[in-house]
Amino acid sequence: MKRRGDFTNLQIAELLRDVAAGYQLKGEDKYKFRIIAYDRAADAVEHATSELKDLWDDGKLEEVPGIGPSISEHLDELFKNGRSRHFEEVVRGIPPDAFKLMQLPGIGIKTAMKMLKEGDKKEVAEKLKEVKSLQEKNKRLLLPFAAQIAADIINYLREDKSVSRIDPLGSLRRQASTIGDIDIAVASSNPQSVLERFVEYPKSQKSIEKGEHTASILLPGDIRVDLMVQPEGSYGALLQHFTGSKHHNIALRELALKKGLSLSEYGIREVKAKSEKLKVFTSENDFYKFLGLDYIEPELREDTGEIEAAQNHKLPDLITLEDVKADLQIHSSFDIETSHDLGESSMEEVVKKGNELAYEYLAFTEHNPSQAKHTELQITDILKRKREKVEQINYSIKNRHKDSVKKVFNSLEIDMKPDGTVPVPESGMKTLDFALVSIHSSFHLDRNSQTKRVLSALSHPKVKIFAHPTGRLLEKREGAELNWPEIFDFCLKNNKWVEINCDPMRLDLPDTLVREAIKLGVKLTFGTDAHHKDGMNNMIWGISVARRGWCQKNDIINTLNLSEFEKLLE
DNA sequence: GCCGTTTTCGGCCCGACTGTTTTCAGTCG
Numbered sequence: 001m002k003r004r005g006d007f008t009n010l011q012i013a014e015l016l017r018d019v020a021a022g023y024q025l026k027g028e029d030k031y032k033f034r035i036i037a038y039d040r041a042a043d044a045v046e047h048a049t050s051e052l053k054d055l056w057d058d059g060k061l062e063e064v065p066g067i068g069p070s071i072s073e074h075l076d077e078l079f080k081n082g083r084s085r086h087f088e089e090v091v092r093g094i095p096p097d098a099f100k101l102m103q104l105p106g107i108g109i110k111t112a113m114k115m116l117k118e119g120d121k122k123e124v125a126e127k128l129k130e131v132k133s134l135q136e137k138n139k140r141l142l143l144p145f146a147a148q149i150a151a152d153i154i155n156y157l158r159e160d161k162s163v164s165r166i167d168p169l170g171s172l173r174r175q176a177s178t179i180g181d182i183d184i185a186v187a188s189s190n191p192q193s194v195l196e197r198f199v200e201y202p203k204s205q206k207s208i209e210k211g212e213h214t215a216s217i218l219l220p221g222d223i224r225v226d227l228m229v230q231p232e233g234s235y236g237a238l239l240q241h242f243t244g245s246k247h248h249n250i251a252l253r254e255l256a257l258k259k260g261l262s263l264s265e266y267g268i269r270e271v272k273a274k275s276e277k278l279k280v281f282t283s284e285n286d287f288y289k290f291l292g293l294d295y296i297e298p299e300l301r302e303d304t305g306e307i308e309a310a311q312n313h314k315l316p317d318l319i320t321l322e323d324v325k326a327d328l329q330i331h332s333s334f335d336i337e338t339s340h341d342l343g344e345s346s347m348e349e350v351v352k353k354g355n356e357l358a359y360e361y362l363a364f365t366e367h368n369p370s371q372a373k374h375t376e377l378q379i380t381d382i383l384k385r386k387r388e389k390v391e392q393i394n395y396s397i398k399n400r401h402k403d404s405v406k407k408v409f410n411s412l413e414i415d416m417k418p419d420g421t422v423p424v425p426e427s428g429m430k431t432l433d434f435a436l437v438s439i440h441s442s443f444h445l446d447r448n449s450q451t452k453r454v455l456s457a458l459s460h461p462k463v464k465i466f467a468h469p470t471g472r473l474l475e476k477r478e479g480a481e482l483n484w485p486e487i488f489d490f491c492l493k494n495n496k497w498v499e500i501n502c503d504p505m506r507l508d509l510p511d512t513l514v515r516e517a518i519k520l521g522v523k524l525t526f527g528t529d530a531h532h533k534d535g536m537n538n539m540i541w542g543i544s545v546a547r548r549g550w551c552q553k554n555d556i557i558n559t560l561n562l563s564e565f566e567k568l569l570e
Numbered sequence: 571g572c573c574g575t576t577t578t579c580g581g582c583c584c585g586a587c588t589g590t591t592t593t594c595a596g597t598c599g
Binding site: 066 | 581
């Protein structure tokens with residue numbers, strides 16, 4: 001239940017940014033670093049894996065990096081009383097419209113205030129309308145979609161013969177689950193010609209800016225694309241700089257400063273040496289090595305401990321697509337009269353696709369038969385029919401020595417009812433090798449009830465996997481609220497696994513929670529949730545999530561070979 | 571206002587681009 005004093009992380013982040021803007025407006029030098037501190041705190045809150053309110057309940061606010069004694073005290077007041085007098089004091093006199101205007105690119109607090117004071121009223125009204133439509137649109141791109149846009153532009157730019165190297169960078173290279181804008185780097189002997197070609201990209205709506213090294217265009221749908229061009233000799237530093245993340249780069253530069261070095265997209269120079277001698281790097285690997293660090297994979301560059309790990313040679317050996325030996329969530333077209341959607345490809349087609357992907361085993365995980373339309377007896381009969389079909393497939397693939405798929409498992413993706421029971425009778429559960437459970441309804445239970453529901457559904461001995469655990473749909477639906485430490489603890493103790501759903505709309509478990517899960521030793525699975533054989537190609541996006549969550553091969557169940565996997569099911 | 575493998579005090583990333591106040595402030599990534 002929402003009460004006065006309940007704030008979402010996003011609301012708190014906004015509030016902290018407003019306070020930062022308030023200090024900025026005061027324009028006094030003494031606030032220079034306080035502004036940065038508030039902005040950093042806002043970023044940290046926005047990216048926190050727990051609701052700040054919950055952390056506050058547990059007295060753990062100051063465990064969020066960027067929140068210290070002062071901000072923590074003001075937040076305490078905010079949660080207790082629904083307001084913070086200090087925050088209000090800082091932003092006093094700033095009209096709410098100013099904060100709205102700041103959401104437009106190119107407008108900061110000072111420009112916004114000037115517009116409101118001296119600007120044309122009509123123009124301000126126009127701009128505010130723009131903000132509103134921006135807020136309504138304000139969608140980030142799904143990873144595969146962004147990758148495709150980048151690939152198209154890269155093909156287009158490659159036609160310029162001066163381009164010797166070209167890469168998609170930024171959050172796309174870091175394989176974030178959603179992408180805000182698209183960054184591309186180019187090594188070229190003739191930067192001007194590349195930049196000119198770029199701003200003339202046929203699909204470009206308008207060119208935002210164009211300088212000596214960089215240019216930006218806007219594609220339909222307000223998709224911003226940034227290009228950065230350099231000579232080949234310093235391409236390594238450019239890769240490093242433009243891949244980010246911003247926080248990774250700041251942390252890296254702070255580390256470098258302590259060694260008397262200054263980093264930029266052009267290379268590394270010594271702070272003391274007035275000679276301005278720049279050391280350039282063709283390779284990113286050498287750039288990190290020069291700083292005394294192991295090479296850090298792009299997926300890890302979020303300033304969440306990777307720099308320290310690189311110093312101590314403790315970086316994980318990240319999982320790759322080649323490590324995966326199975327797909328553990330596939331919906332075939334075998335009709336078991338489900339209440340949700342069936343797959344479109346037959347079991348035979350799925351097995352064939354599994355062979356193409358060199359998998360050793362697969363699991364058929366259609367949704368459970370609809371409970372509303374069947375008696376328990378009918379459900380059991382339907383499931384027996386499916387069992388027979390799976391046995392028949394296994395018989396037919398048994399002696400095909402050339403094929404990689406040696407076995408398919410008879411599984412099921414089962415709804416959990418709001419009370420935590422499962423809509424399949426015990427006689428039906430018996431037909432299964434193992435089962436997945438997932439939330440498909442009642443997404444908005446409070447945290448405690450939702451957690452109880454999940455733990456109850458997971459406790460059935462046949463249930464091994466908690467599938468698409470948060471239930472989120474990227475840019476469409478927030479996930480369910482769950483007590484993750486409790487869920488992970490249960491999974492660890494009871495040998496249950498948590499799925500990384502590879503559907504680009506889901507990518508669920510989210511990467512930050514993946515990291516928390518494996519830290520505790522919880523095992524994860526990959527499931528493409530394919531409803532067509534081609535959906536099995538989505539494994540690669542799940543790999544991205546796992547890599548961003550610091551997963552190594554042994555964190556993931558489907559890297560086991562068939563006999564190891566079967567042992568776990570016994 | 572935050573933070574610590576040189577510091578509990580004294581630091582705090584770095585450069586591009588725009589527009590205009592032609593030397594810099596504002597904004598951005």
